[in-house]
Amino acid sequence: MNDLDRDRYRAPALDKGLDILELLAGVDGGLSQAEIAKRLERSPNEFYRMLDRLVRRGYVARLEGDRYLLTLKLFGLAQMHAPTRRLASFATPLMRKLGETTQQANHIVVYDRGHPVVIAQQEAPGYWGISIRVGSRMGLFDTGSGHVLLAFRSPELRAMMVAEHVGSGGPEGRMTETFEARLEQIRQRGYEMMPSAQTAGVINLSAPIVSADGTAIAALTVPYITLINTPGAADIDTTILSLCETAKRLSDLAGAGIVSDALPD
Missing domain, CATH: 1.10.10.10 (Winged helix-like DNA-binding domain superfamily/Winged helix DNA-binding domain)
Structure with a gap:
C-alpha cells in the first residue's frame, strides 16, 4: 500500500x-x-x-x-484475548507445581509487537521470591525470556522481531555473530541461563514453550535466587531440570493444538 x-x-x-x-x-x-x-x-x-x-x-x-x-480497561481487554487467556489457564497448575518444587517464582512471556510481555505470574510459595507483574514489557536482548523467544524462531521471524523491537523504542541490539552463536547454544541445550541485567543476584532461567514445529510460542522463566535456610528449596541444577520438564509438558499441550494459536502473528 x-x-x-x-x-x-x-x-x-x-x-x-x-x-x-x-x-x-x-x-x-x-x-x-x-x-x-x-x-x-x-x-x-x-x-x-x-x-x-x-x-x-x-x-x-x-x-x-x-x-x-x-x-486499566485496556489491560483488562488484553487479558480477555482468548489465546493468551487459554495458555495462562492451562499453565497455571503446572506453574504452581513448579513453584512448589523449586520454592521459586516463575512467569510466562510471549512476544507481542516488538516486546516480550508477561502474561502469567506464579509467586514463590515461601517468603522470598522475585515477582514480575503481569503486563510487564521486556527487552529482547537483555532478558532470558527474550533470548529464548529469539532462539526458537526462524531467521526471518528473528529479523522481524528485532526490527519491531528497535522501532517500538526497545533497548538497542543487533544480531551480531556472537549473539547468533549464543542463540544457537540456547537451542542446543534447550534453555537460557544468564545473570539478570535488571536485578543483582538473580539468575534468569528460561525455557521455551514450543508448538509442534519447534517454534517458540512462549518462554517459561524462573528468576532464580539462592535461598538460605529454606527447607525444600531446590538448587539451581534441580530448578533447571524442573523448569525444562514443565516447559516440555506445556509444549506437549501446544503440540496437541490446545494452545498453539497463542502465537501472535
Whole structure:
C-alpha cells in the first residue's frame, strides 16, 4: 500500500483517540488537556470531545485539576484475548507445581509487537521470591525470556522481531555473530541461563514453550535466587531440570493444538 492509499483510508478521529491513549500510557500522574495538546502538537480544543468520550467509555479517568489518566480497561481487554487467556489457564497448575518444587517464582512471556510481555505470574510459595507483574514489557536482548523467544524462531521471524523491537523504542541490539552463536547454544541445550541485567543476584532461567514445529510460542522463566535456610528449596541444577520438564509438558499441550494459536502473528 502506497502513501496515497494510506491517506485515503485514514480515520482522523480514531488516530486522535489512539494518540491520546498511547501518550497517557507512557506517563505517570496523568496530563492536563493543555499538556496533551502540547505533546501531540495540536490545539487543546481538538481534544475536548475525544477526551470526554474516552472518559465516558472508561478508558481514561479525569482527576481533580483537569488531569487525565489512563485506566486499566485496556489491560483488562488484553487479558480477555482468548489465546493468551487459554495458555495462562492451562499453565497455571503446572506453574504452581513448579513453584512448589523449586520454592521459586516463575512467569510466562510471549512476544507481542516488538516486546516480550508477561502474561502469567506464579509467586514463590515461601517468603522470598522475585515477582514480575503481569503486563510487564521486556527487552529482547537483555532478558532470558527474550533470548529464548529469539532462539526458537526462524531467521526471518528473528529479523522481524528485532526490527519491531528497535522501532517500538526497545533497548538497542543487533544480531551480531556472537549473539547468533549464543542463540544457537540456547537451542542446543534447550534453555537460557544468564545473570539478570535488571536485578543483582538473580539468575534468569528460561525455557521455551514450543508448538509442534519447534517454534517458540512462549518462554517459561524462573528468576532464580539462592535461598538460605529454606527447607525444600531446590538448587539451581534441580530448578533447571524442573523448569525444562514443565516447559516440555506445556509444549506437549501446544503440540496437541490446545494452545498453539497463542502465537501472535
